[in-house]
Amino acid sequence: xxxxxxxxxxxxxxxxxxxxxxxxxxxxxxxxxxxxxxxxxxxxxxxxxxxxxxxxxxxxxxxxxxxxxxxxxxxxxxxxxxxxxxxxxxxxxxxxxxxxxxxxxxxxxxxxxxxxxxxxxxxxxxxxxxxxxxxxxxxxxxxxxxxxxxxxxxxxxxxxxxxx
Numbered sequence: 810x811x812x813x814x815x816x817x818x819x820x821x822x823x824x825x826x827x828x829x830x831x832x833x834x835x836x837x838x839x840x841x842x843x844x845x846x847x848x849x850x851x852x853x854x855x856x857x858x859x860x861x862x863x864x865x866x867x868x869x870x871x872x873x874x875x876x877x878x879x880x881x882x883x884x885x886x887x888x889x890x891x892x893x894x895x896x897x898x899x900x901x902x903x904x905x906x907x908x909x910x911x912x913x914x915x916x917x918x919x920x921x922x923x924x925x926x927x928x929x930x931x932x933x934x935x936x937x938x939x940x941x942x943x944x945x946x947x948x949x950x951x952x953x954x955x956x957x958x959x960x961x962x963x964x965x966x967x968x969x970x971x972x973x
Contacts, residue, residue: 821901821908825923828871828910832924835869844926844942846873846917848880850889852899855932855958862956863930864905871908871924872900873917882915916941927951933958 812820823831832842843866849856864870874897880889889896893911901909912920921929921942928951931940937953946953 818898818901821906822897823908823910825910825912825920828908828920829923831908832869832871832926836925840869841867841928842924842926843867843870843928843930844873844917844921844924845870845930846875846912846920848875848884848889849896849900850880850884850891852896857903859930859932859956860900860903860905862954863928866928866930866954869907870905871910871926872906873912873920874900874909876911876913879913879915918942918945921945925949925951929953930956932956 835842843863845859845863847856849872860870860872874893875883877889877893880893891899897909897911900906910920914920918941922945926946929940929942929946931953933955935955937943937955940953940955943953
């Protein structure tokens with residue numbers, strides 16, 4: 810039975826165990842798995858640029874999404890603006906994202922260890938050495954790619970403008 814578009818989007822949102830199975834199947838088929846992560850609270854052009862660049866690095870793009878509790882811990886009171894279900898749906902609806910998995914830990918390291926991506930992609934506010942999981946991925950021949958930040962686009966700045 811063919812999935813509706815809505816069901817197809819929802820099917821991309823998976824738990825860690827399902828993601829491990831997906832990645833194992835992709836790897837058997839020879840797909841190159843790319844991983845990125847973040848809060849993606851208010852999706853903007855900078856996020857889209859990062860995701861497009863990440864998708865170009867391989868065959869399958871997996872996104873680790875911070876849970877609401879994790880975002881609040883990282884960003885403080887009043888965040889996230891959008892709940893984890895809404896953020897996961899918006900990210901999963903992007904054609905170039907193949908799977909979305911929520912994580913509650915302070916960092917995505919355990920998720921990275923679970924899926925063993927070929928490439929980790931992060932934005933320009935990082936260096937490869939400061940990316941969580943870089944050492945692990947490098948240990949088996951993977952790599953970390955840094956995508957330049959798109960100046961003038963930040964979730965915090967957008968929220969501040971909205972408040973004014």
